Amino acid sequence: MTGDQRARQLLKDLQALAKQMKLYPTGHPTTGEALTAATESAEGLASGAGGEVVMSLLTDSFYLDRTLLAHASLESSALLREMQRRGIESITFLSPVAGADIADLGAFVADLSGDVPAESTVRLNESPYSKSDLETDSSSARLRRSYTRSLDVLRGVAGALDTDEPIDLSVASWAVEQLVEQTISQPAASLLLSTMKSHDEYTFFHSVNVCILSIALGRMAGLAGDQLKVLAIGALLHDIGKIRVDSSVLQFPGRLDQDQWKQIKLHPQEGAASIMAAAAPGQEIAATVAFEHHARFDGSGYPRVTRREHDLHFFSRLVATTDTYDAITTRRSYRRAETPSSALGVLLKGSGTFYDPDFVRSFIELVGIYPPGSLLLLDGGEVAMVTQTAEAGDTPDLVLVKAGDGTLLDEPEPISAADRTILDHVVSGNVGVDPAALLEKVGVIVQPV
Numbered sequence: 347m348t349g350d351q352r353a354r355q356l357l358k359d360l361q362a363l364a365k366q367m368k369l370y371p372t373g374h375p376t377t378g379e380a381l382t383a384a385t386e387s388a389e390g391l392a393s394g395a396g397g398e399v400v401m402s403l404l405t406d407s408f409y410l411d412r413t414l415l416a417h418a419s420l421e422s423s424a425l426l427r428e429m430q431r432r433g434i435e436s437i438t439f440l441s442p443v444a445g446a447d448i449a450d451l452g453a454f455v456a457d458l459s460g461d462v463p464a465e466s467t468v469r470l471n472e473s474p475y476s477k478s479d480l481e482t483d484s485s486s487a488r489l490r491r492s493y494t495r496s497l498d499v500l501r502g503v504a505g506a507l508d509t510d511e512p513i514d515l516s517v518a519s520w521a522v523e524q525l526v527e528q529t530i531s532q533p534a535a536s537l538l539l540s541t542m543k544s545h546d547e548y549t550f551f552h553s554v555n556v557c558i559l560s561i562a563l564g565r566m567a568g569l570a571g572d573q574l575k576v577l578a579i580g581a582l583l584h585d586i587g588k589i590r591v592d593s594s595v596l597q598f599p600g601r602l603d604q605d606q607w608k609q610i611k612l613h614p615q616e617g618a619a620s621i622m623a624a625a626a627p628g629q630e631i632a633a634t635v636a637f638e639h640h641a642r643f644d645g646s647g648y649p650r651v652t653r654r655e656h657d658l659h660f661f662s663r664l665v666a667t668t669d670t671y672d673a674i675t676t677r678r679s680y681r682r683a684e685t686p687s688s689a690l691g692v693l694l695k696g697s698g699t700f701y702d703p704d705f706v707r708s709f710i711e712l713v714g715i716y717p718p719g720s721l722l723l724l725d726g727g728e729v730a731m732v733t734q735t736a737e738a739g740d741t742p743d744l745v746l747v748k749a750g751d752g753t754l755l756d757e758p759e760p761i762s763a764a765d766r767t768i769l770d771h772v773v774s775g776n777v778g779v780d781p782a783a784l785l786e787k788v789g790v791i792v793q794p795v
């Protein structure tokens with residue numbers, strides 16, 4: 347494992363530990379398991395870094411020593427916020443990391459204690475780095491920031507719905523404005539970032555991805571300004587009604603029974619009603635998108651809102667296309683992830699029946715046969731990642747991410763697709779490569795559409 351992967355694991359384990367500690371006392375077996383896992387991860391990280399490592403927290407990001415943890419910053423952004431609320435700016439881990447010290451850290455993060463002992467193997471706020479040492483304002487940092495803010499909006503909206511409070515669309519409107527700006531100015535990097543997945547917050551990450559893809563597709567369809575913004579709000583909030591669905595139903599690993607299916611089918615109405623209650627003039631279309639995103643082009647799907655294609659809103663038909671694509675490329679509790687090219691195959695197969703053929707065509711034109719973030723198996727067993735959609739008749743831009751002997755490359759290496767034979771498309775989870783995490787390393791060329 348690389349330091350980056352170890353840090354990611356540690357943050358996941360710390361989040362699980364803090365959650366466990368809030369639910370059960372320290373002696374409880376599941377809390378014990380979570381503590382062991384977090385301690386092992388912390389020890390692996392510290393000893394792998396020569397005995398001492400500093401994790402810093404700055405604005406929207408985690409850093410490991412001076413290196414930005416791009417993926418972890420998005421994946422564990424809820425933990426980042428919690429830690430920042432507790433005043434944590436940095437955590438130093440010293441090998442051998444003691445379990446009791448990790449327990450103290452967990453209790454502090456969970457707000458069960460007021461401090462951690464100063465002389466321990468886990469120390470707070472002793473970072474030797476200053477803000478100027480770490481923070482960058484690169485274009486990818488700005489893009490990532492708008493992704494995080496959109497995730498925060500969804501967490502806020504979900505929290506409000508959970509406690510039956512009204513939702514505030516002005517924050518959503520502000521966040522999507524940033525995302526629209528970034529997606530337009532950095533289309534290739536945005537598409538690459540939209541391959542970001544999270545198992546724990548599947549719906550939120552899926553929603554931000556659908557938002558990015560919809561902005562890019564909406565832009566291709568000639569939308570601009572306020573129209574693009576309303577489309578983006580609709581895309582971001584399209585699944586928000588899932589808050590009302592039991593999580594045991596959402597995460598059910600098998601075939602749903604009639605009752606469970608009935609619950610799922612209610613999420614478009616639930617979402618639309620919540621958005622409608624909060625919408626300012628002009629934003630009502632966002633509620634229409636939530637209401638219609640599972641209604642199909644030919645009148646099938648749910649809810650049964652139409653029998654004729656033109657009855658579905660233009661934005662709903664657009665979001666149905668991007669929603670399907672992102673869902674298929676994501677691993678869910680009941681289905682494995684498919685490659686981007688299989689997802690395009692599903693869209694093509696349903697073009698004209700389930701999906702609007704114009705959007706299917708434009709979407710394929712947008713992402714290409716090799717969408718950014720696709721992983722390709724080359725002859726010799728190497729794995730390369732597509733960083734930029736190929737122009738018609740051209741080959742895509744590739745970087746080598748995994749050598750033929752199975753080693754992951756620390757620095758992705760640009761290669762020419764013309765010299766290689768592409769054997770197959772592969773799924774990221776199967777080859778241990780996370781495309782979105784490589785965004786800062788591959789330096790995708792900024793090329794406005």
Ligand SMILES: [Fe+2]
Nearest residue numbers: 584585639640
């Ligand atoms: Fe949905």
